[in-house]
Amino acid sequence: MSTTKVKFSSAFWTANVAEMLERTAYYAIFVAITLYLSNILGFNDIEASLISGGFSALMYLLPIFSGAYADKIGYRKSMILAFTLMPIGYLFLGLLPYLFEGLGLVKYADAPEGAAALVANLVTETQYYGLRESNLRWLIIPVLLILIVGGSFIRSIIRASVARETTTENRARGYSLFYMLVNIGAFSGKSIIDPLRGWIGERAYIYVNFISVILCLLALIMVILMYRSVNTAGEGKSIKEVWYGLYKGLTNKRLLCLIFIATGFWMCQQQLYASMPKYVIRMAGESAKPGWIANVNPFVVVLFVNLVTKWMSKYSALTSMVVGMILVPVAALVMSTGNLLGNDPILGMHPITLMLVLGIMLQG
Template sequence: MFARLKGFSRAFWTANIVELLERGAYYGVFIVITLYLSRILGFTDVEAGLISGVFSGGLYLLPTFTGALADKIGFKYSLLIAFTLLSIGYFGLAVIPTVLESNGLVDYSNEIIKFTGLLESPQQWAIVPIMIIIMIGGSFIKSVITGTVAKETTKATRAQGFSIFYMMVNIGAFSGKTIVKPLRMAMGDMGLVYINYFSAGLTALALIMIIFFYKSAKDEGQGKTISEIWTALIKVCTNGRLLALILIITGFWMVQHQLYATMPKYVLRMAGEGASPSWYANVNPLVVVLTVTFVTRIMASKTPLISMTVGMFIMPLSALAMASGNLLSGGDIDLGFMSMHPIALMMVAGIALQALAESFISPRYLEFFSLQAPKGEEGLYLGFSHLHSFLSSIIGFGLSGWLLSKYCPDPRLFDSHESWAIASSNAHYIWYFFAVIALTSAISLIIYGKVINRLDAKVKHI
């Protein structure tokens, strides 16, 4: 095993290690980003949802364009730019509360944060350019790291190379989310601030590694122009078959994104401050890693559309499981090795079902998407295969903010716990909305499959 691992270049290992560091930094911050925006900066649920949604959406839309730029200036320079921006951005998230407090707009000195003018001040929105910096930096990572893995492997080692890359992504995601709970337990809401120092440290370490250890075989001056990328985007958006597929899959990802948009606030408000949303979120990558190979194997003889459809019908069950926690009466449920609040337990069950659905859908989606692209242009079109995540981020996070404010509002907005309990008595309705979205997408995918099969059949008879 170790002999095989030695067959990879220094650039390959450097790229994978910095990917682990970047994912740890990103997920440590992103799992609590809506909490940070609301609790530390005072944004409403709707405002926090919109800001987070645009941020997440940009991370999926920009890589195709920044990837084209990376091809022009070279991968090393691109990674230097990326990790410099990320380090500045995460550090900015960490220090902006101090700046606001020094300006007399907020008081973080007590256990309960007191806003003393921040909610009326335009300085509250200074967070937006900082998040744009992180968004641009992160967009380089997605294209350059995968590009490095492809360039630094051979046909014989490519499968193993991407397997290592996928493992690094999940280790980073798991470790970043895991550290959030201890920080919150030790520091309360200020832990949401200090997690950004942790992330800035990880990306700064990655920057140092790129400076001293990264030397890629990828030369600058290659790749597509920005004009060619725009032309491809227009072609995808005017291809009815591809556009319909993107819109249908958007429904799946709208529900999936609630892992970050709705879940953290929902469980803390409904299950109490002792809940661990960052740890619950780790169930997703854990179940994906444990099931994706098995699911792919058992569905190998089925078409991509059948596998995707199975996953799509699991998603409504996921949302219903999340809703059911609020319907269970009594105290914590004894699991033998630990006790969990009913809402937390059913949230974990729902997240596990989401992950299982992802195992059916994600590996086959790219395959199916490429089959719908015109012959000879699969690579160009696949650059926009994640447009669904751009749409689902903006719509899903925005919808989350509205649903939270309507059915599961912030307890700090109420004079008493009793009045809040009345206002949040139907909090589980949030998940009914997403169950309907998921079911609509699943049914739409069946209709889509029948339509394209008829169209293809007509073409064959011409």
């Protein structure tokens, strides 16, 4: 009996490592996107939530159309296009605050709170001189649109590339590697902001964009030099066919029901980025670490996904869905109780942080 060692093409590894770099870049900024919008650009909580929510929604909607176009022009060209647009978007995210500071609309904090006691003349709190009232801050919208277009290509291409670069014998393992690298990227990205914020204060929300620029440029160089595949050509759907498929899907009542259920879950899940960072910093103090708290989710998923999958394989998909639907509101309830437990540390953590961690573990 002979065994054949399963190998993957260089195109498979290039696409997946590039995806890991992109996920690191994306989550490095997305975990603090509402803090950037409010603390750096001066948007209020409602405006910041609407902008970040629209950014996330379009990022996941546009691949329906960009995927069809990517299929026509080829995956390599699509990746090069995506990894050209994304560093441009991140670069402008980092440069916009300096434009506003140069115009005298704002003066950003130079260091974390408390640093003034060590070094004289440091500004430890951002001071606004008209930015909150200026329409110039809405320049963030075209900048985010650049990221949305670039990111939509990545979301449609990489999964399809995994499918094309694997066979029936190694496809399951290929997707396992893909999701492992995605989670490594997400975990790494969310690990950047907290130590950076502790070092340089609120300017971390600006500087983290330059880290994302470097990561995306590395991915671009990798794709240009190393991505070669004979499987990139394909008959993509026309935009008319995409719209027709979307219409057929939205008129399917069972599919619509599933979409609404999934939407409810993702509304809760996205609070890790929409409201949790502000909540934990305001309630638990500036020393709170929202990036590490958000990392509980991918950590729990990686740790328990195989165990839970094996356990729930005994039950129907409907049963699994019902269990998930029960756990999500229970998790939200657990997370909401932190402010009822006072301010004394529990197990070395602020009660707000502890209950968030426990709730996110249940949610994961």
